[in-house]
Amino acid sequence: MANIPAELRYTKDHEWAKQEGGRIRVGITHFAQEQLGDVVFVELPKAGARATAKKAFGVVESVKAVSDLFAPLSGEVVEVNDALAKAPETVNGDPYGKGWMIVIAPSAPREWDGLLTASQYEEFLAQSGP
Amino acid sequence: MAMPRYDKLVFEIGAPGRVGYSLPASDVPVEDPRAGIPDSYLRREAPALPEVSEFDVVRHYSRLSQLNYGVDTHFYPLGSCTMKYNPKLNETMARLPGFARLHPLTPPASAQGALGLMHDLAQMLGEIAGMDAVSLQPAAGAQGELAGVLMIRAFHRANGEKRTKVLVPDSAHGTNPASTALAGYQVVQLKSLANGDVDLADLEAHLAPDVAAFMITQPNTLGLFEQRILEITDLCHARGVQVYMDGANLNAILGITRPGDLGFDVCHFNLHKTFTTPHGGGGPGAGPVGVKSHLEPFLPAPVVVRRGEAYALDWKRPKSIGKLQAFWGNFGMLVRAYTYIRTMGPDGLREVSENAVLNANYIMARLAKDYDVAAPGPCMHECVLSARKQKKLGVTAMDIAKRLLDLGFYAPSTYFPLIVEEALMIEPTETESKETLDAFCDAMIQIAREAEQSPAVIHEAPVTTSVRRLDQTRAAREPDLRWAPRR
Numbered sequence: 067m068a069n070i071p072a073e074l075r076y077t078k079d080h081e082w083a084k085q086e087g088g089r090i091r092v093g094i095t096h097f098a099q100e101q102l103g104d105v106v107f108v109e110l111p112k113a114g115a116r117a118t119a120k121k122a123f124g125v126v127e128s129v130k131a132v133s134d135l136f137a138p139l140s141g142e143v144v145e146v147n148d149a150l151a152k153a154p155e156t157v158n159g160d161p162y163g164k165g166w167m168i169v170i171a172p173s174a175p176r177e178w179d180g181l182l183t184a185s186q187y188e189e190f191l192a193q194s195g196p
Numbered sequence: 197m198a199m200p201r202y203d204k205l206v207f208e209i210g211a212p213g214r215v216g217y218s219l220p221a222s223d224v225p226v227e228d229p230r231a232g233i234p235d236s237y238l239r240r241e242a243p244a245l246p247e248v249s250e251f252d253v254v255r256h257y258s259r260l261s262q263l264n265y266g267v268d269t270h271f272y273p274l275g276s277c278t279m280k281y282n283p284k285l286n287e288t289m290a291r292l293p294g295f296a297r298l299h300p301l302t303p304p305a306s307a308q309g310a311l312g313l314m315h316d317l318a319q320m321l322g323e324i325a326g327m328d329a330v331s332l333q334p335a336a337g338a339q340g341e342l343a344g345v346l347m348i349r350a351f352h353r354a355n356g357e358k359r360t361k362v363l364v365p366d367s368a369h370g371t372n373p374a375s376t377a378l379a380g381y382q383v384v385q386l387k388s389l390a391n392g393d394v395d396l397a398d399l400e401a402h403l404a405p406d407v408a409a410f411m412i413t414q415p416n417t418l419g420l421f422e423q424r425i426l427e428i429t430d431l432c433h434a435r436g437v438q439v440y441m442d443g444a445n446l447n448a449i450l451g452i453t454r455p456g457d458l459g460f461d462v463c464h465f466n467l468h469k470t471f472t473t474p475h476g477g478g479g480p481g482a483g484p485v486g487v488k489s490h491l492e493p494f495l496p497a498p499v500v501v502r503r504g505e506a507y508a509l510d511w512k513r514p515k516s517i518g519k520l521q522a523f524w525g526n527f528g529m530l531v532r533a534y535t536y537i538r539t540m541g542p543d544g545l546r547e548v549s550e551n552a553v554l555n556a557n558y559i560m561a562r563l564a565k566d567y568d569v570a571a572p573g574p575c576m577h578e579c580v581l582s583a584r585k586q587k588k589l590g591v592t593a594m595d596i597a598k599r600l601l602d603l604g605f606y607a608p609s610t611y612f613p614l615i616v617e618e619a620l621m622i623e624p625t626e627t628e629s630k631e632t633l634d635a636f637c638d639a640m641i642q643i644a645r646e647a648e649q650s651p652a653v654i655h656e657a658p659v660t661t662s663v664r665r666l667d668q669t670r671a672a673r674e675p676d677l678r679w680a681p682r683r
Contacts, residue, residue: 107672
């Protein structure tokens with residue numbers, strides 16, 4: 067059932083984080099986009115903004131609900147996926163690929179170690195329902 | 197040629213040059229506008245107004261009016277909205293010329309009847325909710341929330357305290373975090389237990405010295421009475437935290453218990469839910485807010501007061517959060533709510549809640565076999581079902597809602613509360629007969645069977661409505677919000 071790439075790390079708020087040579091690419095998981103349903107709007111920060119671990123960095127709106135997006139790590143937002151403004155459906159179609167949201171240059175790289183591994187996230191999903 | 201259809205705008209019917217008026221020839225000299233108006237204020241071309249005859253207009257709007265869908269035509273079990281019958285006596289009273297034709301700026305000496313009604317309504321609402329003072333100004337529940345949170349802010353400031361956060365559960369109505377943020381507070385979301393109850397240990401952990409208020413709905417949004425409410429309000433008060441009750445679910449507890457007795461400091465009333473004033477287009481709404489005596493100095497000004505035998509508007513309220521609304525609130529709604537309360541009386545209001553709770557439990561009991569119940573009952577005035585069983589068959593809560601339209605019912609609230617998967621939130625109200633409840637349950641059970649045997653009929657729904665299933669995703673992604681003239 068689960069589409070949880072092994073090489074990524076995860077949050078309990080259903081964001082994924084990917085190591086890219088010291089920088090961290092961030093998006094929402096397959097499970098998150100499935101629960102949200104059709105994504106209709108994504109609000110992201112501007113490049114240069116500060117992200118703080120566990121605090122909201124943006125908003126995703128679907129036909130069902132509006133949810134905050136939480137940063138997995140603290141740091142500076144160095145890249146933003148502006149394509150999502152015109153094509154929010156990418157988040158549904160390719161959550162781990164073209165549906166990425168921001169790239170963070172982490173200020174406390176060791177926060178990575180506090181994130182869930184793929185197997186921990188899978189276990190978390192199994193425990194919390196649906 | 198086909199007749200003009202309802203789905204055209206008035207701009208799109210008619211013909212160039214057609215008019216619905218005939219004016220006599222002017223008997224005064226006609227001035228060229230350019231003679232008296234500066235060039236920069238003159239438009240270059242005529243506005244693209246509709247060009248229609250009187251008959252076009254009458255037919256267009258009569259057709260639109262036939263598409264109205266409301267409590268006067270259909271069962272409307274929209275959870276959290278209390279879509280009950282609005283007695284026509286309310287309308288008669290609101291149309292009495294002494295109320296309907298009264299100018300809001302009439303000097304108080306000449307508006308004693310209206311002021312007396314406002315004074316007495318505030319007193320009655322205070323008695324119903326166990327609150328010491330009530331402001332009738334807020335125009336809707338959300339504005340009542342804003343007024344309540346602003347009063348809490350003013351109270352803490354007056355005590356020299358700096359508190360910056362408000363706690364709101366994840367099961368809350370969306371207006372709670374919105375009004376709180378608008379009042380300048382940081383919203384902290386608390387996780388609820390599976391049955392929608394407050395997690396007391398988690399609440400206690402969050403009750404820091406910078407928390408101004410805790411805002412909850414009672415009964416909660418799963419339609420269950422928060423059993424440990426007295427512990428919750430005590431816990432909050434011990435930390436100097438004010439407790440706000442979202443009054444959206446007041447229809448469950450009229451005459452049975454009172455927010456003030458449960459320890460709440462503030463609560464709002466939705467007159468358009470609990471007290472039979474119209475919703476939506478028939479509105480406007482009205483969201484009076486009640487407070488305990490320690491918050492009374494902060495009420496929105498002016499406050500209607502009684503001085504001897506006369507009523508007056510008291511503006512001398514130095515601690516007031518200020519005026520919230522044009523004139524004195526949505527006065528016509530106040531007349532309707534007053535009429536309702538006086539018609540029902542205290543015993544009648546208690547019966548309202550008893551029957552509202554009975555009706556919701558009847559629906560829950562009849563549907564519990566075919567749908568998952570979000571939390572074990574009995575429930576209060578509404579029940580929350582989950583379509584998770586149907587979702588496994590490829591039928592979502594949204595599909596069920598659409599199919600209900602075909603079967604002649606308005607849909608329940610869907611996907612709320614957010615903590616229930618595939619939520620269907622059903623609030624029948626006390627004004628529906630057993631026959632209507634049975635017909636609705638029969639339709640729901642039929643849909644559960646269709647989900648197992650013939651899901652295509654659900655996926656195609658609705659087919660009997662004036663428009664078929666709308667593409668809500670495209671509507672949200674490419675909103676087309678206004679008509680643009682075709683040049």
